[in-house]
Amino acid sequence: MTTLFIFPGACSFAAHVVIHELQLPISVEPVTLGDPNAPYRQINPTGRVPALLLDDQTLLTENTAILPYLADLKPGTPLFAPAGSVERAQIQGWLGYVATEVHVGAFRPINRPERYSADEAAFPGIRQRALEQLANALKPIEARLTQSDYLVGNRLTLADIYLGVFLGWSARVGVLGDFPALQAALARFRARESVVHTASAEGLA
Ligand SMILES: N[C@@H](CCC(=O)N[C@@H](CS)C(=O)NCC(=O)O)C(=O)O
Known part of the structure; x- marks a missing residue:
């Protein structure tokens, strides 16, 4: 299995x-x-x-x-889209964006500053910059979700589910305060039966 x-x-x-x-x-x-x-x-x-x-x-x-x-x-x-469709490429685009800009680009240095410096004294500064980077990375997502409840099309897709995980993490590190559309998206995600x-x-x- x-x-x-x-x-x-x-x-x-x-x-x-x-x-x-x-x-x-x-x-x-x-x-x-x-x-x-x-x-x-x-x-x-x-x-x-x-x-x-x-x-x-x-x-x-x-x-x-x-x-x-x-x-x-x-x-x-409906979570994905047919091969060759524009929606499929858009969903994959968001998956790539969240994986690189949000997960590795921001949460990796927030959670693992030791991977970016051997000097422990540098960790708070690395975390602070990474939190700023997280807020920057979330801005285009906030812009999209201000116009629509979903990242692609008019339905929940893989992109929203993947994003949902990092919205939860973002709330935990206190970065969602300025992002009302992301707060609403997180509430919808958490309310979903599968979640x-x-x-x-x-x-x-
Ligand atoms: N780029 C990978 C990242 C996977 C990843 O870093 N997973 C974390 C948990 S969120 C992990 O396994 N960390 C343990 C480690 O790095 O040793 C993916 O998106 O699948």
């Missing part, structure tokens, strides 16, 4: 939500992060989540690959 490896509340939450949205027959397995000796390293040497282990033992990594792969298991799902279900399955409040 295909298995999705996750860590509660991590960026793997989006793939877990998609599994619930699409009722996919995929088992979900929590793993330990940050332990070089964890058995999970035998499956995924990077130790990162999400990772999707297919029936034939092929391992897929990266949200930008896993989310579209999961959606394509249900052809025609409530996933949060409960991951043991989150």
